[in-house]
Each structure stands twice: as structure tokens, then as C-alpha cells.
Amino acid sequence: MSIDSPRTAIVGLGITEMGKVYGRSATDFAVEAITSAVADAGLSLSDVDGLYVNPGIKNDTDMRLQSTLGMRDTRVLATIQGFGSSAGQMVQYASLAIEAGMADVVVCVYADAPLKEGKRAGAAYPGQARAMVGVGSLPFAAGLKAAPERYAVGARRHMHAYGTTSEQFGAVAVAARQWAQLNPHAQMREPMTLEDHQASRMIADPLRLLDCCLVSNGAVAVVVTSAERAATLKQPPVHIWGWGQAHPGYVNRRDSEFGLVTGAAQSGPAALKMAGVGVEEIDIREIYDCFTYTTLVTLEDYGFCAKGEGGEFVASGAIAPGGTHPTNTGGGELSSYYMWGMTPLSEAVIQARGQAGERQVGKHDLVMVSGNGGVLDFHSTLILSPHPKGR
Amino acid sequence: MALAPVVRDDFSAPFFEGTAAGKLLLRYSPSSGEWSEPAARFCSVTQADDLEWRESSGAGTLVSWTIKPGRTKDEVTTPDVVIGIVELAEGPWLSLWLPEVDQSALAIGAGVRVDFLRPEGSEHLPVARLS
Numbered sequence: 001m002s003i004d005s006p007r008t009a010i011v012g013l014g015i016t017e018m019g020k021v022y023g024r025s026a027t028d029f030a031v032e033a034i035t036s037a038v039a040d041a042g043l044s045l046s047d048v049d050g051l052y053v054n055p056g057i058k059n060d061t062d063m064r065l066q067s068t069l070g071m072r073d074t075r076v077l078a079t080i081q082g083f084g085s086s087a088g089q090m091v092q093y094a095s096l097a098i099e100a101g102m103a104d105v106v107v108c109v110y111a112d113a114p115l116k117e118g119k120r121a122g123a124a125y126p127g128q129a130r131a132m133v134g135v136g137s138l139p140f141a142a143g144l145k146a147a148p149e150r151y152a153v154g155a156r157r158h159m160h161a162y163g164t165t166s167e168q169f170g171a172v173a174v175a176a177r178q179w180a181q182l183n184p185h186a187q188m189r190e191p192m193t194l195e196d197h198q199a200s201r202m203i204a205d206p207l208r209l210l211d212c213c214l215v216s217n218g219a220v221a222v223v224v225t226s227a228e229r230a231a232t233l234k235q236p237p238v239h240i241w242g243w244g245q246a247h248p249g250y251v252n253r254r255d256s257e258f259g260l261v262t263g264a265a266q267s268g269p270a271a272l273k274m275a276g277v278g279v280e281e282i283d284i285r286e287i288y289d290c291f292t293y294t295t296l297v298t299l300e301d302y303g304f305c306a307k308g309e310g311g312e313f314v315a316s317g318a319i320a321p322g323g324t325h326p327t328n329t330g331g332g333e334l335s336s337y338y339m340w341g342m343t344p345l346s347e348a349v350i351q352a353r354g355q356a357g358e359r360q361v362g363k364h365d366l367v368m369v370s371g372n373g374g375v376l377d378f379h380s381t382l383i384l385s386p387h388p389k390g391r
Numbered sequence: 392m393a394l395a396p397v398v399r400d401d402f403s404a405p406f407f408e409g410t411a412a413g414k415l416l417l418r419y420s421p422s423s424g425e426w427s428e429p430a431a432r433f434c435s436v437t438q439a440d441d442l443e444w445r446e447s448s449g450a451g452t453l454v455s456w457t458i459k460p461g462r463t464k465d466e467v468t469t470p471d472v473v474i475g476i477v478e479l480a481e482g483p484w485l486s487l488w489l490p491e492v493d494q495s496a497l498a499i500g501a502g503v504r505v506d507f508l509r510p511e512g513s514e515h516l517p518v519a520r521l522s
Contacts, residue, residue, distance in 0.1 A: 132395055132513075134403040135429040139486035141395040141516060143459060143474045152457035153476055153486075160455070160499045205458035251435040252428045252484040259455065 005389050006274075008095040009230035009237035012041030012107075012223030013349045018337040019187040021217045022117045026061040027068060029219035030111035034069065037221035042234030043105060045069060048223075050076040050103035052093060054086035056112025056340060057125055065109070075103040083373025084288050085245065085263075086110065087220075087341030088380025092243045094224040104225060110342040111219035121215040122146070122203075147290065148212055149204035150375040154259030155293040156206055161260055161308065164296065166206055168311035170197035172292035173210045173334055175320035180331025182321065182359035187214055188335040211292040213333035220342035222349065227388055238352040241366070242275030242383035244268065250377065263379025264301035264370055271368070271381035275389070279303040282383075283363045284351050285325060286344035288372040289332040295319075298370050299327070302381075326361045341371035341380065352386045393472045393488055396513030403429070405444045410515035415505045417483055419445035426481035435483070449505040450522070451479040456489070456497055477503050477519050487519040496521055 014036030016029050030053070038045055051074060055061045062079040076097045082089045090108035097103045114124035125146055132141055144150055158164050174194055180186035192210065200209040230237035246266035250258040272279055279302060289295040296310040304325055305313035313319075319327035330336045330347035337343060348367040350356050365387060371380040399407045406429050409416040418427040420434035420442055427435040431442060456475035461468055473489040475497075489497075490508065502522040507515045 132397045134400040137397045141397045142488040143472045144486045149457045153455040156455045254482040
């Protein structure tokens with residue numbers, strides 16, 4: 001059994017203050033984002049009968065938000081953890097619950113507050129703390145701890161296999177910054193050049209500081225309901241046309257595609273098939289960009305360019321403002337804010353609604369959203385549109 | 392030393408008995424004839440559950456690597472840390488520290504052999520050296 005034509009839509013969006021915002025817990029941020037999203041939709045908290053909660057790296061909020069919010073008799077409720085793929089997953093599970101008649105109005109929220117005043121951003125993501133017991137600890141003991149070095153070995157594989165260069169990674173960073181300059185909510189809005197990228201300090205060779213995403217405190221929530229109900233609400237509905245997930249399960253052995261091919265190669269086509277559209281019909285791409293390399297390899301795997309040609313594609317200016325393939329139009333996680341998969345999803349909702357102001361992409365009929373978690377281990381895709389599917 | 396200490400558990404006891412004796416043990420599936428990484432619970436090709444410890448040649452090639460730059464703090468500079476993915480001749484990949492490596496000699500496909508070092512308070516741990 002499959003759902004060919006989902007009849008659900010995103011009707012509310014709540015975004016808190018982002019970045020170096022101290023003195024507030026993840027739960028504080030989550031409550032603000034949820035109440036903001038519900039109000040944005042023209043609903044009240046008493047209308048909400050479903051809640052999915054994705055805690056971030058600090059893992060200090062969860063489905064007990066139900067009680068915090070005073071919700072009663074909630075019909076679907078869970079803490080969801082798919083790392084960077086969580087936002088896409090939550091919207092999928094919310095849609096499934098609504099399609100199945102389990103719930104009518106489902107809120108999906110991500111919240112985290114890893115930044116501490118006076119501490120470096122890198123200290124917020126030091127690598128998974130784990131007891132150094134047994135053979136599973138060997139990569140960590142060798143120094144492969146935090147995300148930058150783990151993505152770096154993947155990026156180097158791509159560079160070797162396809163001739164991808166650091167300057168091409170830099171083109172992704174520069175394009176993201178150009179979009180961020182048009183986004184009043186972006187954390188990093190000062191101009192950046194390719195020279196700035198190349199001069200930025202090495203974090204984990206070949207990845208430089210300006211290849212790495214931001215770290216942000218804050219929360220984002222979205223409200224999902226049926227397309228029928230969406231038509232009666234305050235905001236232009238953002239219809240959910242298709243979705244997919246793929247979790248490659250890389251094995252550490254000969255012939256592994258780690259670094260070369262990601263879950264996007266499966267979840268993208270699955271979502272496009274469900275939506276009934278071709279990749280060439282996508283107007284806007286909101287790609288999970290924890291690192292510049294992630295954007296590049298995901299664009300390849302979605303099919304916006306041939307495998308191995310991502311470097312030339314991004315360096316051509318295609319993804320920057322004014323380019324042929326507008327991508328990460330709010331500045332992404334690299335320059336706007338880092339809310340895991342809610343960064344691309346929130347910008348997708350804003351663009352699909354036509355509410356992006358100076359950075360609004362003219363043709364915004366189909367928006368493709370990626371989520372990526374672990375070290376390319378977990379992937380989700382959404383296809384969104386301001387139009388009901390099939391009409 | 393860049394290596395962090397690791398202690399054994401029941402599963403890894405044979406592996407660390409091996410490293411103490413200068414041997415690298417991997418997981419081998421008699422039913423498939425395939426080798427898997429030391430942490431594998433199932434064969435990485437067939438998912439067979441008949442894995443047993445078997446000695447590797449300890450020879451391999453470099454699949455990829457990263458360099459974490461050294462840092463200077465309180466006038467003390469720590470050296471760069473080079474970590475590589477090594478593909479052993481038997482097929483499995485290990486992520487290993489390459490101590491005191493000549494960075495100009497790093498190349499994908501470069502020959503590597505496994506060596507062993509023992510951080511304080513740790514079992515003997517595998518490291519990689521260019522061969």
C-alpha cells in the first residue's frame with residue numbers, strides 16, 4: 001500500500017530568535033516556537049492533537065513538552081531522533097497520522113541550546129561523549145570525534161574520485177552568504193569572498209572554518225494539517241506533495257560508497273516519484289548544509305547535475321542569487337542558522353508561501369527539501385508546493 | 392600521544408589480547424568467506440552471524456584521511472593529528488591514527504601497515520604507518 005497523493009499541508013511556522021541567545025533552555029525555545037507556529041496558522045493550542053519533538057545535540061527537551069504546553073488527550077505524541085533527517089521525518093509521520101485519521105493538527109518542533117556564553121561554538125559539538133570501552137571506540141580513540149573530521153574524510157574521497165576542489169566548496173559557502181545577505185534573520189550577513197574562504201583556518205583538512213555550519217540556540221516549529229482544513233486557515237498552505245527517506249547503512253569495508261554517494265540518491269527519487277514530478281521541475285532547493293561538501297554531494301545525488309560534476313555546478317554560480325538553480329535561499333546552515341533539518345524546511349515554507357521578501361525566488365511552485373543526519377547516514381526528502389497536488 | 396585510552400569489554404577481549412601480542416584480529420565469516428571490521432556483529436556482506444576472530448595481514452592502503460591542525464595554547468603547540476581510513480587487504484576499513492607521518496607522502500592508495508601503541512591506562516591500540 002502506498003500514498004500517491006498526500007492530502008496534507010504545512011500551515012504554521014514558528015521561528016524563535018536564533019544564534020547566541022543565552023539564558024534560555026531548549027524547552028523555553030520550543031514553547032515559543034510552538035505557540036508562534038500555532039498562532040501563525042490562525043489556530044490555538046487547544047486545536048493541536050499531535051506533537052513530535054526533535055531534541056538537538058543537548059537532548060534536553062522531549063515529548064514531555066505536552067505537559068509544559070498544557071496539552072490534554074494528545075492523539076499522537078513522540079520524541080523523534082533521526083538527527084539531521086528528523087524534520088523531514090516528523091513531517092512525514094505527521095502526514096501519515098493525519099491521513100490515517102489519528103490526528104487533525106500535528107506540531108513538529110526542533111529545539112536546542114548548545115551554545116554557552118563565553119564558550120566556542122566548537123565546544124558545543126565536541127563529538128559524541130562515549131565511554132571508551134571496546135572496539136567500537138577505536139575511531140574515536142584515533143581522533144575521529146566530531147563532525148568536521150568525520151565529514152572531512154568523506155569530502156576528501158569525493159575530491160579524489162571526481163577532482164572536486166576546495167575552491168568549489170568555497171563557491172557553496174559564498175553562495176550561501178550571498179543569500180544570507182538578503183535574509184534579515186540570518187546570523188552571518190557580512191560579505192564573504194572566495195578568498196575569505198580560502199584564507200579561513202583549517203578545521204579538519206580539507207574542510208576550513210567557512211566550510212562548516214553555524215551553531216545556534218533556538219527552535220523552529222511547523223504545524224501540519226489536512227489540505228481541506230488548510231484551505232480555511234490564515235496562511236497560504238504549503239502542500240506536501242511527496243516524501244522519502246533513505247538510510248544507507250554504510251559498511252566499513254571495500255566498495256563502500258561513503259563520501260561518494262549519499263542517501264539523497266534514494267530518498268530524492270522516491271520523493272519525486274511520490275510527487276509525480278521530475279527533478280528538472282523543481283524551482284528551489286533547500287539542502288541540509290552542515291558542510292559545503294554536503295550541499296555539493298546532495299545536489300549530485302538528487303540529480304541536479306551528474307555524479308561527480310557537483311563541483312563545476314556550484315562554481316558556475318547556478319545556486320547563488322540570480323543563478324539557474326536557487327539553492328539554500330535563506331543562507332542555509334552555513335550562514336543563516338543551524339536548526340538541523342528545520343533550517344531547510346523553514347526556508348522552504350517561507351519561499352513556497354511567497355513571503356521571502358528581497359530573497360523571494362520568482363517561480364516557487366515546487367520546493368525540494370533535504371535532511372541529512374549522522375555522517376551522511378540518515379536522509380529525508382520533502383517536496384512542497386503552494387498548490388494542491390493534481391489541481 | 393593523540394590516542395585516547397580504550398579499555399576492553401567481554402566482546403573485545405580477544406581483539407585486545409591480539410593487539411597486546413602485536414596481532415590485528417578481524418571478524419571472519421566462514422559461511423561467506425568475507426571479513427568484517429572488529430566491531431561487526433554480523434557479516435558486512437551477508438549478515439551471517441557466524442563471525443569469528445581471525446588474524447589480518449595488517450597490510451592495507453589509505454582510502455582517505457584528514458588532518459586536524461595542532462593548536463598553540465600557553466606557548467605549547469600540539470602537533471597535527473592525521474587520521475586515515477585504512478582498507479585492509481582482507482577488505483574491512485579501520486579508522487586509525489597515523490603517528491609522526493610525513494604529510495607530503497599521504498596519498499589515496501598509499502601502502503599502509505598496522506602497528507600498535509599503548510596509551511597510558513589503555514589496551515594496545517592499532518595505528519597506521521605508511522609502508
